Amino acid sequence: MIITGVLVAGVASAAILTVYTTMLGESNVQQSVTFGNGDVEKEYTIGNSPAIAGNTYIQEYNLKNNSETTAPIKFVTNQCIVGGGHCSDLDHDEEGIETSYWSTLELTKKDINSWDPIGGATGNLVYKLVGSEFEYEFEAAGLFAGTSYSLIYYADKQDRFVDWGGNNPGALIATFETDDSGDISEEGSKNLAMNLPHSSDWNGSAEANYCEEDNYNLCRGAKIWLVPSSDYSVSEKKVSWGSPEDYLFETDLIAYDDFDPGVGEEALYLGKGTLNFFVKNVLDIALAPGEYKVKTEVQPVVLTQ
Numbered sequence: 001m002i003i004t005g006v007l008v009a010g011v012a013s014a015a016i017l018t019v020y021t022t023m024l025g026e027s028n029v030q031q032s033v034t035f036g037n038g039d040v041e042k043e044y045t046i047g048n049s050p051a052i053a054g055n056t057y058i059q060e061y062n063l064k065n066n067s068e069t070t071a072p073i074k075f076v077t078n079q080c081i082v083g084g085g086h087c088s089d090l091d092h093d094e095e096g097i098e099t100s101y102w103s104t105l106e107l108t109k110k111d112i113n114s115w116d117p118i119g120g121a122t123g124n125l126v127y128k129l130v131g132s133e134f135e136y137e138f139e140a141a142g143l144f145a146g147t148s149y150s151l152i153y154y155a156d157k158q159d160r161f162v163d164w165g166g167n168n169p170g171a172l173i174a175t176f177e178t179d180d181s182g183d184i185s186e187e188g189s190k191n192l193a194m195n196l197p198h199s200s201d202w203n204g205s206a207e208a209n210y211c212e213e214d215n216y217n218l219c220r221g222a223k224i225w226l227v228p229s230s231d232y233s234v235s236e237k238k239v240s241w242g243s244p245e246d247y248l249f250e251t252d253l254i255a256y257d258d259f260d261p262g263v264g265e266e267a268l269y270l271g272k273g274t275l276n277f278f279v280k281n282v283l284d285i286a287l288a289p290g291e292y293k294v295k296t297e298v299q300p301v302v303l304t305q
Contacts, residue, residue: 032067033298036274046281046294053096054285060278063298065270068206070220072267072301074257075101075130082291096287099294101129103277107140107226107248115214115249121182123226123248125151129268129277132260133189134173134196140184140226140248148229149176149184153192153222154239155201166225168200170237175229195269196222196256203253204271210253211273220271221253267301 034040044059051057065071078087079094086092107123110116121142128135138151151173154166171192176184197204197220204220211219226248231240255275257268281294 036062053287064274074266076297078295096284098282130257135189137187143182145182150232165238167238217274218253219273
């Protein structure tokens with residue numbers, strides 16, 4: 001006798017799992033770049049109104065990058081006369097008004113063991129944040145009289161405490177001769193043909209954190225020094241470290257965008273921390289009377305590969 005077994009399907013049946021575990025993340029995201037106090041919008045009055053044609057007016061601000069990631073940004077400016085039909089344009093350039101963006105860096109002597117600032121000679125660099133050339137105004141006091149000094153970009157290598165010199169790549173910005181009082185007061189420009197910091201400079205990398213190490217406002221960026229020209233090789237772009245007690249060192253880091261309109265893309269690389277800057281509005285002597293507005297948007301830059 002042959003008995004055939006038959007499996008009868010019940011109410012439940014076997015199945016293949018489609019999910020093992022589930023993870024769900026939620027967050028209230030805030031934007032990375034703001035003003036220093038967290039605001040995203042501010043207003044100011046040029047010259048406290050009325051402004052006088054022919055004058056130059058500045059307004060101080062700061063930008064804070066709250067992110068660990070460096071933020072590429074650009075300044076988009078609209079200048080217009082009210083009622084002229086251009087105040088709603090994104091980047092109208094009103095004839096007779098020149099708007100630019102600048103920052104200031106103080107230089108000082110430092111104890112080369114503790115790197116704490118010490119008294120003595122001082123320097124002050126005012127520089128334009130964006131331009132086809134690095135535009136600057138520089139003053140210094142308390143230096144050796146009748147001596148040549150070099151204003152340089154000092155770029156560190158990865159092993160900066162072993163392989164030092166600032167030539168990564170580094171750059172000479174200007175050479176000055178002090179007067180009989182040991183002072184410098186000059187302005188000029190230099191085509192650096194690179195952003196500051198350069199992409200290879202360790203000081204601009206994610207590893208750099210001068211906010212914690214030196215209490216700087218900008219945690220990463222470029223170092224600017226004033227050194228005796230006898231201690232600097234122009235061909236090698238390198239500091240010999242012959243007399244560091246006579247150097248004027250940075251008290252903060254800087255950012256500069258080497259941008260030529262029509263060539264490449266504007267992008268000021270704002271590292272973590274706070275950038276102090278000012279808006280500079282220059283009014284032409286022949287600017288017609290009227291009500292004018294200057295609007296600046298700080299926009300993110302999406303870089304293409």
